[in-house]
Amino acid sequence: MVKTSDVAVIGLGAMGSSLVRVLLAKGFRVSVWNRSPRKVESLIDAGALACESAAMAIRSSPVSIMCVSDYAAADLILEEPAVRAALNGRVFVQLSSGRPEQVVAQRDRLVTQGAKYVVGGIMAHASRVGREDCMVLYAGDSVAYSQHKELLLALGPASHYLGDDPVRAIGAYLALGALMTASLCSFFETAAVASKFGIPVRQYAAMSIQTVKESFPGYEDGVERIESDSFDDTLATVGGYLWAMRDAEETFRSNGVQPRITRALIEHLQIAEDLGLAESDLAAVTRAINH
The missing domain is CATH 3.40.50.720 (NAD(P)-binding Rossmann-like Domain)
Known part of the structure; x- marks a missing residue:
């Protein structure tokens, strides 16, 4: 039965x-x-x-x-x-x-x-x-x-x-999974650097969560820029982020941490700059994805 x-x-x-x-x-x-x-x-x-x-x-x-x-x-x-x-x-x-x-x-x-x-x-x-x-x-x-x-x-x-x-669900699942994994790996890499400066990992985790929340408006602003294909009038340019990430990379290396996640960000930003997007908003990196 x-x-x-x-x-x-x-x-x-x-x-x-x-x-x-x-x-x-x-x-x-x-x-x-x-x-x-x-x-x-x-x-x-x-x-x-x-x-x-x-x-x-x-x-x-x-x-x-x-x-x-x-x-x-x-x-x-x-x-x-x-x-x-x-x-x-x-x-x-x-x-x-x-x-x-x-x-x-x-x-x-x-x-x-x-x-x-x-x-x-x-x-x-x-x-x-x-x-x-x-x-x-x-x-x-x-x-x-x-x-x-x-x-x-x-x-x-x-x-x-x-x-x-059904491909929509699996495509979104893989994309969001990559986002989640990249975020966690970036946390682990940067926490290793923070520990070199005497910051306990638990305290750094709390600061990280607060920092991630500060990025939420950037999602909303980025959506509007991508939908309108407009990347001008920004306070944070591709070139500015590239400069900051290079400083971070050098600091990480000098403190004995291999900045592999940060290095990948630099390479992506560098492609965008090479395409003439240095003065554009960070969301303009979407134009560099297929290059």
Whole structure:
């Protein structure tokens, strides 16, 4: 007998397990399956319904969420004949990490099998899933998303639906992931420098958060400049930033820190200056991206 639930979750790593616990806490009935049964036990204690196979989990509910290591791992499961049959007429939400071409190939294959396909990118660590500021980037079948919007927003109340094209979600996910990684790596590099001047890392972290908040108006101003293609009348030029970053690079090196992140910024700014943008606003670096 197939057990019935509101949603099935396939893949119970750190992120998948967190998805299950959030959904259970918010009142949803959740079926689960994982290749390693060991990861299922604690979720059964929390109220999840264990399934003997991925196909059984999919048949147990109208919508299934997959969160495995990558699309290669996902395809190994999705290519099972029983799984392919179970997907017919059901909604499938892919939250695993992948590339645009993998998303398109998987979407096309599953739609042919009768599934409605939604893809998502979770912009949070597993411990933060379900919090009010948690953002998941969704795209794909608009009818399926609308039907299960309440459930999907339970995972990320601050989520965005980006339209029918699933590539939009994975593109935004990869872009924002790079932004997040660059920000963290820049913090670690500059914290190493700050420590050379006797500044405790915890104090530096607090100052860093305050500094990052000061950059928010620059996002808004940059959007207006990019949309209007106008980079004049600025208080902070490409050339000014380049000069400041060169000073930072020299200071970092002289204090025994390899400024690899800072060096990448300098190279990018230098390309913009070489294109004649030294007196333009920093947002003009967007013109240098493809050079």
